[in-house]
Amino acid sequence: PDIIICSCVNFFSPHFLLQNNHVARNGGMYKKPFVEYFEETPLLVAVLTYMGYGILTIFGYLRDFLRDWKIEKCHVAREREEQKDFVPLYQDFENFYTRNLYMRIRDNWNRPICSVPGAKMDLVERVTHDYNWTFEHTGKVIKDVINMGSYNYLGFAENTGACAAAAAEATQRYGAGVNSTRREMGNLDKHEELEVLVARFLGVEASMAFGMGFATNSMNIPALTGKGCLILSDELNHASLVLGARLSGSAIRVFKHNNMQSLEKLLRDAIVHGQPRTHRPWKKILILVEGIYSMEGSIVRLPEVIALKKKYKAYLYLDEAHSIGALGPGGKGVVDYFGLDPRDVDIMMGTFTKSFGAAGGYIGGKKELVDYLRTHSHSAVYATSMSPPVAQQIIASMKCIMGEDGTNLGRERLQQLSENTTYFRRRLHEMGFIIYGNEDSPVVPMMLYMPAKIGAFGREMLKRNIGTVVVGFPATPIIESRARFCISAAHTREMLDTALTAISEVGDLLQLKYSRQKTPSLEEDAYLESQD
The missing domain is CATH 3.90.1150.10 (Aspartate Aminotransferase, domain 1)
Incomplete structure (x- = not known):
């Protein structure tokens, strides 16, 4: 009843996707239409692209043949002969493109940065004599x-200002690291302060911070679901979500990106048919989505996802790695962007590695959820706790976003x-x-x-x-x-x-x-x- 979803219409051209989602809550109305751009690949470009990959494939397999016969030097790691009868070390199809395409263009990234990685940066100049398999530094910048x-x-990735000064002060007081897990001797007052602040920022009962963003997903999802549970995952979800889902041992179904019809069909089938063979009801159905999809630039259709989650009594796991701090009038992510109630999202996850200029991740939600993760999450039990200056950087930048630093910055x-x-x-x-x-x-x-x-x-x-x-x-x-x-x-x-x-x-x-x-x-x- 709190969500009004208008239909999708085409505008400007058949391939311009205009989606108007007006979200009503507490008598208010979200101010902007939900507009996403997508244009189909022109036919000629698609044909030429496939031809390019066809030529690449032919020459790639030719070079693999030469490598197998020791005519061309092979730089890539390979299994020994006695290992090939077991599970292969590499997926052949994907590794084929890695060694034949990625290695030809890797000079575009992995470049050493020798300055603050801010709006401008200094890069170490390097050269290669073997087509990007190895590099030599020239000494120039x-x-x-x-x-x-x-x-x-x-x-906030800067070395001057209030946040940098606060992090430097925390380094002087606490040192650079804790060298222990939170469960042993690594729980500091800074960690407690950070978690209280994150919960207040998100508008949830409690939160827990972790030292690594990737592990926040991959190590916590297995603690939340297991055998007899069903995970419904967007087809473009990040590798950390995919890994966490696989490690959980749950059944996994993939729905089309941001496609509510596809998601609802999977939900309906899960309710009607239950588990395979036994047809018993699923113990738990968990929907995995992201706030902003980092390769597509698209924003999750959260109002519709929440409506489906409520309709079918499922749970919702929202990854706000790229949206927290970057969306919404208060910088509180996609929930704030749509003007929704944070309590409608069961598990709110995000990272501090983007908008906050720091490292690590968080899980937010009900207190019972966070208390459960403190004792069952591998990332909480076995991983080294967050570095104190990193925690202070997050605290300072988050207070700045909230306006609690006394400025409008x-x-x-x-x-x-x-x-x-x-x-x-x-x-x-x-x-x-x-x-x-x-x-x-x-x-x-x-x-x-x-x-x-x-x-x-x-x-x-x-x-x-x-x-x-x-x-x-x-x-x-x-x-x-x-x-x-x-x-x-x-x-x-x-x-x-x-x-x-x-x-x-x-x-x-x-x-x-x-x-x-x-x-x-x-x-x-x-x-x-x-x-x-």
Whole structure:
């Protein structure tokens, strides 16, 4: 009764997806329509991309043949002959692309940074003489590279200011590490203070902090579900969620990305048919979703997920690694973005590695849930507790976002991130690039498609002093290689314009402006706003 979901309509072109979700709560109405962009791959581009991968496959298997016969030197790790009869060390198909494509473009990332990884950074220059299998450092530094690939959404990855000073003070008082688990001698007052603050920030009863974001998912999901339970996972969920689901021993069903019809069908079938063979009811049904999907830039359709969860009496696990701090008027994530009640989400998970400029993760929810995890989570029982200066960095940055530091800095950064995101996405649309994701998502994937253009784009951008991340298979579907930009509140308009100019130049050079859509006009933008 608290959720009103309007239908999906097409706008501007058959491939522009406009989704208007107006969320009503306590008599209020969410102010903006839920707008996501998706454009189908042009047919010619798809054909050329498949041809490129076909040529890559032919030459790749030819080179594998030469490696097997010792004609070409093999650099990759391989199983010994006696091991091949057992479980293979590598998945052959994915490893094929890793050794034949990834190794040709890995000079675009894994570059040593020798400065603060803020809006600008300094990179160590390196060269390779064996096609990126090994690198040599030249001793030179590439100065003032605009960082368009970091998750530094609110600009807290800095070595000056109140947060850095507080972390330095905590280092002086507590030291750099604890060298013990929370269950033994590693529980500090800073950890307790952090957990109370996180619970208050999220609007939940209790929370628990962990030293590693990836382990927050992979080690806690097995503590929440097990044999006889069912996990319904979005097909684009992060590897940590996938690993946690597999380690749990639960049955796993995958639904189409952000597709509520697919999710409801799985829920209905689970209720009707129960467990395989015995047809007994599932002990527990857990839905796994993310707030912002880091490869797609899309935002979960949370109001609809919650409605389905309530309808079928399931549990909801929400991973807010990329959305906490980056979405919502108060920076409290996707729940805040839609104006929903945090109590409608059973398990609220997130990381401190993005918006807070720190490390680790958290689980929030009911007190009974958190108390259970303190004694049953492997990450809580066996992992070393969070470093004190890291905990202090989180406390200081979170208080800044909440406005409890006595300044308006947090609110200003949230506003700046929103403005930067809107501006950057709009300019890329105007230039003719195909980009994915929600208009409010600071993760901006720009489609490259063809395998040869993945490495070329990253290299050409670095020549122009722009640091970018380029991504291909198996991290993305084989035909949907992309560059992924991450917008930060630390980016100035001048930096964004410099980056956009470089992107446009490289786009013309590599012929990346594939879009056939027309950019929304000011009148059409006004129409969208009037729908509220």
